[in-house]
Structures are given as structure tokens and as C-alpha cells.
Amino acid sequence: MLIFRQLFDPQSSTYTYLVADSRSREAILIDPVFDQARRDDALLRELDLKLVATLETHVHADHVTGAWLLKRSHGSQIALSGDSGASGADRYLAHGDRVAFGERCLEVRSTPGHTRGCVSYVLDDESMAFTGDCLLIRGSGRTDFQEGDARTMYRSVKSQILSLPPSCLLYPAHDYRGLTVTSVAEERRFNPRLGGDIGEKDFVGYMENLGLPHPKLMDIAVPANLQCGRPAQDTELPAEPSWAPLTFTFAGIWELSPAVLEEHAANVQIVDVREQDEYRGPLGHIKGSSLIPLHELPARAGELAKDRPVVTVCRSGARSAQAVVLLQKAGFKDVANLQGGMLRWRGEGNPVEGSRD
Numbered sequence: 001m002l003i004f005r006q007l008f009d010p011q012s013s014t015y016t017y018l019v020a021d022s023r024s025r026e027a028i029l030i031d032p033v034f035d036q037a038r039r040d041d042a043l044l045r046e047l048d049l050k051l052v053a054t055l056e057t058h059v060h061a062d063h064v065t066g067a068w069l070l071k072r073s074h075g076s077q078i079a080l081s082g083d084s085g086a087s088g089a090d091r092y093l094a095h096g097d098r099v100a101f102g103e104r105c106l107e108v109r110s111t112p113g114h115t116r117g118c119v120s121y122v123l124d125d126e127s128m129a130f131t132g133d134c135l136l137i138r139g140s141g142r143t144d145f146q147e148g149d150a151r152t153m154y155r156s157v158k159s160q161i162l163s164l165p166p167s168c169l170l171y172p173a174h175d176y177r178g179l180t181v182t183s184v185a186e187e188r189r190f191n192p193r194l195g196g197d198i199g200e201k202d203f204v205g206y207m208e209n210l211g212l213p214h215p216k217l218m219d220i221a222v223p224a225n226l227q228c229g230r231p232a233q234d235t236e237l238p239a240e241p242s243w244a245p246l247t248f249t250f251a252g253i254w255e256l257s258p259a260v261l262e263e264h265a266a267n268v269q270i271v272d273v274r275e276q277d278e279y280r281g282p283l284g285h286i287k288g289s290s291l292i293p294l295h296e297l298p299a300r301a302g303e304l305a306k307d308r309p310v311v312t313v314c315r316s317g318a319r320s321a322q323a324v325v326l327l328q329k330a331g332f333k334d335v336a337n338l339q340g341g342m343l344r345w346r347g348e349g350n351p352v353e354g355s356r357d
């Protein structure tokens with residue numbers, strides 16, 4: 001079975017796609033975003049997947065790829081078109097190549113026009129295709145920079161994308177209105193630039209008059225992507241918290257295990273966000289913790305020191321995850337949630353105070 005997730009980067013309106021084979025657990029990420037690598041790490045871990053490769057649809061002008069960062073943490077292969085002009089990839093793709101993940105594969109189709117090295121990826125059974133910035137939903141990528149060419153794009157769309165089966169779902173690299181997916185049949189009929197009887201000349205005329213400003217990050221993104229997202233200096237990497245070995249969840253929360261908290265207890269402030277009666281109830285509480293019920297936390301956050309890490313605790317780890325969010329909003333930088341709360345803390349045999357049993 002295919003595992004499929006559509007992920008979104010709100011900064012650049014970029015879609016990243018995770019496709020994986022449920023039997024072998026091998027996964028591919030299409031168009032990962034540098035700033036979202038931590039999110040992607042978390043999802044791969046939580047779904048128990050092994051990232052075998054990252055694929056680019058092209059050298060992006062609006063965000064830096066996460067390919068290099070993900071290779072560093074997962075050992076994944078970096079792959080993109082040989083026509084991209086990029087260096088630092090493990091595999092340079094050409095039209096007709098196949099990229100395998102477990103028993104499934106993606107077929108590479110050359111679809112230049114937005115850039116010279118644009119490719120689309122078609123799933124082995126032609127049920128879905130990833131069109132990058134060639135065909136967008138009811139639109140198309142722009143053709144006014146990076147060796148873009150409207151005529152070439154028209155031919156790419158007609159011969160490689162709209163020629164797929166009508167039911168084939170199309171997933172673009174961006175959507176600026178929040179649309180998520182379309183199909184070949186829909187775009188053949190309703191694409192205002194390329195659908196119906198619209199000819200090549202009509203399309204070129206349309207594209208010559210888009211009048212779009214260049215992407216804000218273009219001068220940073222293009223050189224970085226020509227190196228597959230490898231930063232010029234290590235200082236450009238997103239900072240990892242150094243005060244304890246933490247895990248980042250797909251839900252966006254830093255967490256630590258009971259064992260790690262035990263080890264670092266002396267250096268952190270432990271805040272229990274349950275209610276008074278729970279704190280003094282049968283589950284007990286962790287020695288040295290202070291009680292600030294969740295609903296009082298916004299008003300009482302000032303009781304905590306900002307220069308020492310804070311660990312939040314509750315019964316199961318749910319309310320305390322929300323406490324992490326509230327404390328981060330209040331300006332606390334080093335905050336983490338105790339995984340599984342008091343239930344797991346006790347389940348793993350750690351000592352408690354004030355317990356009635």
C-alpha cells in the first residue's frame with residue numbers, strides 16, 4: 001500500500017510530498033523545505049519510515065531545499081534533473097528514469113518551461129503525478145526567469161502532463177490560494193491558461209503579461225539550491241536545543257523522556273500544570289516540581305526564570321504540551337514537554353512525592 005502525505009510550508013506556500021511503500025517502509029520526499037526539515041524528521045520517525053531519497057522538481061527560487069539537511073540526518077540520496085545545473089546531488093535524473101522506494105517507483109518526466117531542468121514525477125500506476133512549478137492548479141509556473149520559456153512549458157504540459165489518464169491526480173509544488181490537488185480531466189477542461197482549445201500563442205501571450213515581482217528570497221534560494229541546500233557556513237543551520245537530548249514531534253512540540261528528565265532534573269524547572277487535587281492525588285508529583293495549573297499559566301509565567309530550561313508535566317502529556325506552546329509565546333526559549341506525563345513517569349518506575357498509594 002502507498003503511504004502519502006501532502007505537507008505545506010506557509011512561508012513560501014510550498015508543498016512537500018511524502019510517498020512511501022507500507023511494506024518496506026521506504027520513503028521519498030519530493031521538494032522538502034530547509035526550514036521544515038525538523039517537521040519532516042518527526043513525521044518520518046512517527047510513521048516509522050526510512051527516507052531513501054529526496055527529489056527536487058527543479059531549482060527553486062523562493063525557498064531553500066531541505067535535501068542536504070535530510071541527507072545529513074537520514075543518509076538519503078539527493079536526486080534532481082541533470083539539466084538543473086546543480087552540483088552536490090547523488091543522482092542526476094533524465095527523462096524516463098525511475099526512482100524506486102520499496103516495491104513502488106516514480107517515473108521521471110522532463111517538463112521544462114518554468115526552468116530548464118524542471119521535471120515531473122509520475123507514480124508507477126499513473127494515479128498521481130507531482131508537477132512541480134510546471135502545471136499549477138488552474139494555472140502554471142511563471143516563465144520569466146531561470147531560463148524559463150512559455151513555448152517550452154506549453155509543450156511540456158500538453159505532451160507530458162495532460163496526456164496522462166484523465167483520473168490521474170496532479171499535485172503541484174505551490175498553491176497560493178490554498179487549493180491542494182487537481183486532476184488531468186479537470187485541468188484539460190478548466191485550466192484558464194492551458195485547457196480546452198487554448199493554443200500555444202494564446203498561452204505565450206498570457207505568460208508575457210503576468211507582471212509578477214520576483215520571489216523575495218530569489219537571491220538566497222537559487223545559489224543555495226544549486227548546491228542542493230548545503231549551507232555556505234554551519235552557522236546557517238537551525239539551532240538544536242543543547243540543554244538536553246530532546247525529540248521534536250510532528251505536532252511541533254519539543255519533548256523529553258522520563259529517563260532524560262531524571263538525568264537533567266537538577267538543572268531544570270519542572271512545572272506541573274495539573275489541578276491542585278490531581279497534584280496531591282493518587283499519581284503524586286515529581287520531587288522539586290512547582291504547581292501552576294494550565295489555566296493560570298499565562299498570568300503566572302513570570303514566576304519562572306527565563307534563563308533556566310522549563311519542563312512541563314501533566315497526567316498524560318497533553319495539557320503540558322499546550323503549556324509548552326503558552327510558555328514559548330510568553331518568551332521562554334528552552335521549554336520541553338515530559339512525554340506521557342505522570343502516567344509514563346510512574347510506569348517507568350520513577351519516584352514520586354505526595355502519592356496516596
Ligand SMILES: N[C@@H](CCC(=O)N[C@@H](CS)C(=O)NCC(=O)O)C(=O)O
Pocket residue numbers: 012060061062133139140141142143174176212213214215216217
Ligand atoms: N511572492 C512569492 C512569489 C513566488 C513565485 O514567483 N513563485 C513562482 C514559483 S517559484 C511562480 O511560478 N509563481 C506563479 C504565480 O505566482 O502565479 C515569493 O516572493 O516567493
Ligand SMILES: [Fe+2]
Pocket residue numbers: 058059060061062114133141
Ligand atoms: Fe519554482
